[in-house]
Amino acid sequence: MANLTILSKDIRQKDGLYSLNDLHKASGSDKRHQPANFLRLETTQELIGEIDNSSDLRSLTFEKTQGRNGGTWVCKELVYAYAMWISPSFHLKVIRAFDSAQSSLPKQLPIEHASIPDESLKFQLINNIAQSMRFQQDTVVVPAIELVNMIQAVRMYQMQIAQLKTPDWVNETIETLKQSTGRTFADM
Secondary structure, three states: OEEEEEOOOOEEEEEEEEEEHHHHHHHOOOOHHHHHHHHHHHHHHHHHHHHHOOOOOOOOOOEEEOOOOOEEEOHHHHHHHHHHHHOOOOOHHHHHHHHHHHOOOOOOOOOOOOOOOHHHHHHHHHHHHHHOOOOOOOOOOOOHHHHHHHHHHHHHHHHHHOOOOHHHHHHHHHHHHHHHEEEOOOHO
C-alpha cells in the first residue's frame, strides 16, 4: 500500500501493520486515547480474537516493540476500530486516507489480459529487466507474474509522463531566452 497520511501525519508501516502510536498523534494525542487504553477494551480483545480466528486473515493482528522505533503496530481492521473509538470524525478521516492511498496504487491487470509479446521481444524484455536489476548471477528465475507486473508499472509511468504538459509560460520563457541570447539548448 502506498504511504498512509492522516491529518498531515505520516503513519509508519512495518510488516503490513500500522503504527497505532502515529495514529494517536494524528488524532491529537489525547491521553485518554492512548493505544494501551484501546487495547485493554473488551471489545478490542474480542475483535482481535475474531481476526485471529478468521480463515481469510493469516497475518499478525498486532505487535508491540520496544526501542527507538518501537510502539504498537496493528492490522488495518484494528486501525479502523481505533479510529472509530476516537471519534466519528477521525474514523471518517482514516477511511478516506485508506481509500486515497488505495486509489493511488497502480491497477494490476490479471495475467490473462496482458498482451503477450512475440518470443524475441520476450527475451529482450527479460534481459532488460534483469540488467536493470543488476543481478550478479548469469541465471535468474523471475516469476512470470512479476515480469507482467513490472511491465505494467513501466507502462503506467510512461502514460503518466506522457500526460504531463509543460506550462505555456515555461515554453515562452525558453523562447525568449533563446532569442535574447541567440543560443539553443544544444549550445548550453
